[in-house]
Amino acid sequence: MAIAKQYTVNELLRRFQLNVTDSRKKILQLFLNQQEALAHADIEKKAGEKFDRVTVYRTLQTFVEKGLIHSIPTADNSILYALCKDDCTEGHHQDHHIHFVCEQCEKTACLDQVNIPEIKLPLGFKKEKIDVVISGICKACS
Amino acid sequence: MAIAKQYTVNELLRRFQLNVTDSRKKILQLFLNQQEALAHADIEKKAGEKFDRVTVYRTLQTFVEKGLIHSIPTADNSILYALCKDDCTEGHHQDHHIHFVCEQCEKTACLDQVNIPEIKLPLGFKKEKIDVVISGICKACS
DNA sequence: GTAACTGCAAAATATTTGCATCCTT
DNA sequence: AAGGATGCAAATATTTTGCAGTTAC
Numbered sequence: 047m048a049i050a051k052q053y054t055v056n057e058l059l060r061r062f063q064l065n066v067t068d069s070r071k072k073i074l075q076l077f078l079n080q081q082e083a084l085a086h087a088d089i090e091k092k093a094g095e096k097f098d099r100v101t102v103y104r105t106l107q108t109f110v111e112k113g114l115i116h117s118i119p120t121a122d123n124s125i126l127y128a129l130c131k132d133d134c135t136e137g138h139h140q141d142h143h144i145h146f147v148c149e150q151c152e153k154t155a156c157l158d159q160v161n162i163p164e165i166k167l168p169l170g171f172k173k174e175k176i177d178v179v180i181s182g183i184c185k186a187c188s
Numbered sequence: 189m190a191i192a193k194q195y196t197v198n199e200l201l202r203r204f205q206l207n208v209t210d211s212r213k214k215i216l217q218l219f220l221n222q223q224e225a226l227a228h229a230d231i232e233k234k235a236g237e238k239f240d241r242v243t244v245y246r247t248l249q250t251f252v253e254k255g256l257i258h259s260i261p262t263a264d265n266s267i268l269y270a271l272c273k274d275d276c277t278e279g280h281h282q283d284h285h286i287h288f289v290c291e292q293c294e295k296t297a298c299l300d301q302v303n304i305p306e307i308k309l310p311l312g313f314k315k316e317k318i319d320v321v322i323s324g325i326c327k328a329c330s
Numbered sequence: 331g332t333a334a335c336t337g338c339a340a341a342a343t344a345t346t347t348g349c350a351t352c353c354t355t
Numbered sequence: 356a357a358g359g360a361t362g363c364a365a366a367t368a369t370t371t372t373g374c375a376g377t378t379a380c
Contacts (some may be wrong), residue, residue, distance in 0.1 A: 067360060086344090099364050103345070105360095119261035121319065123370095126339055128198065144307065148315060157313075163305040165286065165320070170327030171299075174291060177321045178265070185312030207379055209335060228369090240337050245370070247335095 050115045062112045069101050074114070083118055083126035083145070083154040118154060119177055126154050145177075148184035155184070204254045212242050216256070225260055225268035225287070225296040260287045260296060261319055268296050287319075290326035297326070 055074045061067045066169050076084065077090055084092070089102050097105075106127055109115040118126040131143075142162055148153045197216045201208045218234055219227065226234070231244050239247075248269055251257040260268040272315045273285075284304055304320050 063304060065359065067353070069361075100342090100346085100363085101361060111318065117263055118319045119263045119319075119321065121259050121261045121267075123265065123267050125263075125265050144375095146309075146313060157310065159310060160307065161305060165302065165305060165322065167288075167322070168301060168326075168327065170330050172325040172330055173322050174324035175322070177261075177319075177323075178262065180307070180309070180315050180317070181319075182309075182316035183314040185310065188312050188314055207334065209379070211336075241369090242338085242371085243336060250335095 047157070056069050058114070058161070061078055062114050064108065064112060064114075069105055070108075072097070073105050074103070076107070077115060077127075077129045080184050081155050083128040085126050117154075119179065120177075122149065128154075128156050131156065132160055145179045146184060147179060147181040149181055150183055150187040153184065200256070204256050206250065206254060206256075206280040211239055212237070212250075215244070216251070219257060219269075219271045223297050224299070226248045227266050227268050256276050258296075261321065262296070263287065263321075270296075273298065273300055287322060288326060289323040290329055291323055292300055292325055292329040295326065308318050 053061070055071045055078065056066050058074060059090075066166060071163050072093055076089060081178055086102060086106065090097065090099065090107070108113070110117055110127070112129055115127045118128060118131050119158060120126060144157045144159050144160050144162060145154060162176060165173075166174070167173055194247050195203070197206055197213045197220065198208050206212060209308045215231060216233055217324045218231060228244060230237065230250065231248070232241065250259070252259060252269070255272055258272050260270060262268060270287075283302060285298050286304060287296060288300050304318060307315075307318070309315055
């Protein structure tokens with residue numbers, strides 16, 4: 047299911063078979079409000095009022111499981127999360143876009159417009175999922 | 189500098205301007221002994237005798253800084269490390285190969301023979317470094 | 331001999347779990 | 356009302372830091 051901004055958080059949560067709760071509405075809204083990917087810590091900070099740390103952990107995990115957001119691996123150990131704009135379903139994320147990490151502003155975003163080219167693997171390897179993370183200087187910083 | 193197996197650990201450490209110490213020799217040997225990438229925890233376990241946890245952290249960090257190994261980002265937060273076989277120099281890793289994570293045996297390896305195709309970024313973005321991680325079923329498991 | 335490296339202890343962080351309470355449906 | 360979600364406390368796990376003793380060059 048593609049996530050478009052015209053949906054309200056309530057609608058989105060319902061569509062993804064999640065109970066509508068305060069924390070979920072607020073955290074989902076954070077993702078809708080902006081382009082860049084968020085780390086666990088960002089969410090704790092950005093939320094006007096504080097959520098319990100544990101609630102943030104559990105909410106992010108639930109969102110990933112339901113296919114509402116996906117995690118982006120980064121070389122420095124931290125995990126980032128971003129809305130799935132592709133067709134992700136429960137348990138199976140199809141991320142056909144690349145992720146871009148800006149070394150200047152440190153923001154990470156999904157470049158939905160860039161497709162990942164076909165990569166031919168050696169005989170015997172079966173591809174299931176591909177993650178591409180490019181770092182450099184983003185449009186805003188160059 | 190490319191890392192070939194014919195070098196002894198002592199030679200390698202010298203070439204990378206590192207003092208030759210016991211921990212470094214043993215940890216480097218672990219990497220030379222096998223193909224797959226190692227996590228911090230693997231190293232603590234695999235080393236016949238135990239190193240101090242802290243020594244492992246510091247050694248891995250030093251190795252990465254000097255360009256002896258590189259870190260591989262994974263979606264589940266853990267960081268893996270593998271020998272740099274490409275031309276990496278201090279502070280600048282050029283990883284032109286892809287990383288493959290097997291969903292069956294859970295091993296991660298560098299596929300040196302596979303090149304990353306050119307990816308064209310939107311105007312304004314400048315590429316510095318690219319990480320490609322493909323998961324699926326590896327040759328040995330299929 | 332000097333600078334660098336290690337190991338121990340401890341601090342600082344990050345993540346997970348159990349459980350009682352509260353909220354959503 | 357029932358199941359699910361939250362918040363608190365506490366248990367674990369992970370990573371970092373300081374420092375004294377040891378080792379490499």
